[in-house]
Amino acid sequence: MGADPELFESMRLELRRGSLVLAVLACLRTERYGYTLRQALAADGLEMEESTLYPLLRRLESQGLLESEWREEEKRKKRFYRLSPGGEAMLAALTDEWRGINASLDKIL
Amino acid sequence: MDIIDRYLNAVAAQLPQDQRADIVAELRDMILSRFEEKEEALGRPLTEAEQEEILRDVGHPLAVAARYGSGPQHIVGPELFPWWMFGVRAGLIAIVAITAIGALARVVVGDVEVGRAIGQAFHSIFQSAIMLIGFATIAGFIIERQKEKPAFLREWRVKDLGLFEFGGSLNAEAVSRGLNEGDWTLKSPRKPRRASPMARAVGSAVGWSVVLLWWIGWLPLTHTSPEVLGAVIGGVDYSLMLGDLHALLYWPVIAFGLARIVFDVMHAARPDGVRFTALGDIGFGAAELALFGWLWLYSPLSKVVFVPTVEAFIERVRDTVNTGWWPLPTILMLCVAFGFLHAVYKVGSGLVRLATGHDSRVT
Numbered sequence: 063m064g065a066d067p068e069l070f071e072s073m074r075l076e077l078r079r080g081s082l083v084l085a086v087l088a089c090l091r092t093e094r095y096g097y098t099l100r101q102a103l104a105a106d107g108l109e110m111e112e113s114t115l116y117p118l119l120r121r122l123e124s125q126g127l128l129e130s131e132w133r134e135e136e137k138r139k140k141r142f143y144r145l146s147p148g149g150e151a152m153l154a155a156l157t158d159e160w161r162g163i164n165a166s167l168d169k170i171l
Numbered sequence: 172m173d174i175i176d177r178y179l180n181a182v183a184a185q186l187p188q189d190q191r192a193d194i195v196a197e198l199r200d201m202i203l204s205r206f207e208e209k210e211e212a213l214g215r216p217l218t219e220a221e222q223e224e225i226l227r228d229v230g231h232p233l234a235v236a237a238r239y240g241s242g243p244q245h246i247v248g249p250e251l252f253p254w255w256m257f258g259v260r261a262g263l264i265a266i267v268a269i270t271a272i273g274a275l276a277r278v279v280v281g282d283v284e285v286g287r288a289i290g291q292a293f294h295s296i297f298q299s300a301i302m303l304i305g306f307a308t309i310a311g312f313i314i315e316r317q318k319e320k321p322a323f324l325r326e327w328r329v330k331d332l333g334l335f336e337f338g339g340s341l342n343a344e345a346v347s348r349g350l351n352e353g354d355w356t357l358k359s360p361r362k363p364r365r366a367s368p369m370a371r372a373v374g375s376a377v378g379w380s381v382v383l384l385w386w387i388g389w390l391p392l393t394h395t396s397p398e399v400l401g402a403v404i405g406g407v408d409y410s411l412m413l414g415d416l417h418a419l420l421y422w423p424v425i426a427f428g429l430a431r432i433v434f435d436v437m438h439a440a441r442p443d444g445v446r447f448t449a450l451g452d453i454g455f456g457a458a459e460l461a462l463f464g465w466l467w468l469y470s471p472l473s474k475v476v477f478v479p480t481v482e483a484f485i486e487r488v489r490d491t492v493n494t495g496w497w498p499l500p501t502i503l504m505l506c507v508a509f510g511f512l513h514a515v516y517k518v519g520s521g522l523v524r525l526a527t528g529h530d531s532r533v534t
Contacts, residue, residue, distance in 0.1 A: 095200070096197060096200075096201055097200070097201055097204040097205075111230070112201055112229055112230075113229060113230040113234065113235050113238055114238070116194075116197060116198065116201065116238075116239075117238040117239045120194070120239065132196075138200055138203065139196065139200070140200050141196075141197050141200070
């Protein structure tokens with residue numbers, strides 16, 4: 063019997079929800095604006111809706127993990143984000159945690 | 172005004188003033204980038220329908236703006252919800268009980284037919300339940316948005332958990348299943364059990380709160396107020412009598428009810444205090460003795476319930492049993508007499524418990 067598709071979808075979303083912050087922080091080691099960040103994440107296989115990504119960027123900035131500035135590019139003003147020093151430390155800590163969880167799960171699975 | 176402006180205006184209206192311009196500028200850039208990407212793929216400008224499709228993909232303005240909110244995105248969250256459910260459950264049980272008693276009283280005094288009383292009771296339960304759920308939801312909404320959550324969410328003691336036996340007879344799980352799956356069968360078997368002293372105290376406090384609200388006219392239960400719960404039966408105007416009783420007992424009942432609620436709350440906080448409970452029972456029993464004595468001897472009800480001797484009392488009951496017809500004055504006489512005897516028993520058993528420090532009801 064295959065997995066119930068509806069249940070699988072809800073569990074899949076739950077599983078990946080926690081990893082999105084890590085992915086966004088890691089992607090912003092290079093400065094990007096929202097649209098190119100989303101494309102970069104999608105290119106690596108992590109599709110993310112704008113309605114999730116943009117508020118997340120603001121929340122991470124308000125938590126001091128990101129820095130941002132408005133600059134003009136391609137004739138339009140865009141908000142560029144990059145990792146702050148606090149964000150780099152957080153990324154390192156979360157990466158260790160992620161690898162730990164991964165190693166544990168690998169043993170179990 | 173183009174389609175993007177109209178969309179962004181709707182988003183902006185939901186955003187906090189100080190962040191509005193910043194968020195809208197960023198969203199505008201994101202939407203224009205999506206438009207350009209699609210135009211590049213199609214090799215032509217987008218039609219308005221295609222633009223609208225992209226905006227729909229971005230999300231409804233209400234949903235998009237809500238994601239920028241800093242507060243909780245729910246009225247009552249998962250941590251508080253069990254408390255909300257417990258409060259609603261306990262209140263609903265009290266409302267149903269009070270409404271049923273009120274409806275029964277109206278049928279007994281002949282104020283209304285059975286069918287009509289049932290219909291009105293359902294209407295009252297529905298109205299009161301909506302009000303209760305509304306108040307509970309407002310309280311939950313406010314608590315949910317406090318920086319510090321109330322202490323009762325974290326600092327609880329195992330010995331106080333008897334409180335949560337109250338309201339257990341309303342099966343919330345079955346209701347949720349019914350709403351979700353349309354399955355209204357009650358699958359959870361229930362075992363009969365005796366409520367703990369704490370559950371009894373909380374039940375009493377909730378019950379008295381509802382009674383008090385009804386007494387002062389704040390609960391639309393059974394379409395009655397104490398004054399109108401009556402009729403002219405056998406040449407006696409019970410409406411007038413009940414109106415006088417309500418006026419004379421208005422403040423004493425409020426004082427008694429408030430004292431009872433305070434006592435029940437204190438009792439719930441220390442359910443093992445046998446002597447404390449005994450003292451309370453003696454005090455409230457004495458107040459009930461005074462009430463029934465007054466009803467018997469001096470109140471407006473006295474003229475229908477009073478009999479001067481025990482022989483006259485027995486004679487009246489015997490007549491009733493022999494004829495098989497139960498007139499209202501006899502029913503009221505028996506109610507007052509049994510109320511008085513119950514109060515005597517309450518005071519007596521309280522005195523015994525006070526002396527011995529033992530309560531056989533607590534095992």
